[in-house]
Amino acid sequence: MLTFEDFQPGHFATLGPRHVTREEIISFAAEYDPQPMHLDEEAGRLSLAGGLSGSGWHMCALAMRMQVDGIIGRADSLSGLGVDEVKWLAPLRPGDDLTLEVHVDEARVSKSRPETGIVRVRAEMFNASGEKLMTIVSNGLFRRRAPAQA
């Protein structure tokens, strides 16, 4: 099990590839973000994205799944705390194969819960052409290996 101590600042992991289908894009959008450009080819063509595009929140959810599969599922993770930033830089497209580059920006012991530490992670999502689609900076709470002996 990964604990707080395993998250040192620097590049942490490359996750994926994760293939995304047109059906998934439309299914997520129908449930959570039913804007025409996420549901319909023609509306997508007329939108800024110039074609059917996935919801930005779908990209966030996919990044989370990739991190659970690759990191959090084998870590002593207590909770997500929040997000410092999401930037949607380019559209998610049907058929994309997504890669996630995960970097630890900062790791610090929690003041209020010294048996835990807060890890700030920067995840960058790329498509198969190497185009950066999104960055997410988020904070998670992990258990420390050795309890604090105050």
Place this chain on the structure above:
Amino acid sequence: MLTFEDFQPGHFATLGPRHVTREEIISFAAEYDPQPMHLDEEAGRLSLAGGLSGSGWHMCALAMRMQVDGIIGRADSLSGLGVDEVKWLAPLRPGDDLTLEVHVDEARVSKSRPETGIVRVRAEMFNASGEKLMTIVSNGLFRRRAPAQA
């Protein structure tokens, strides 16, 4: 249709209530955030949340849906740009009835696309007891009613 000019700083709308079922919470988590505390009652009881809790990203997706239904679906919205902050403050629970208070923090004309404007929105999610579950600050691009006559 709402355009950029309709988003003036201040309280904009109260959205919901949106009822959330145990099945929805588990279904979202199974797909995008399969951590035990989002899938299983007993694992939830042993987690920091002290019971089955929804994924923070599910809360984001639900907030998006509420905003599409209540605001964006009747606005000349061009694109989401990104998120300045998400804070997960209290757990989403099965059976919650969610309300979203939507405030416009700032509205400014885009320098690079003067026919559009950027609206920064602060959305606060509450349960039926009035407990604040989440805040999201995000930025969206809307068309202006009158084209710039530079």
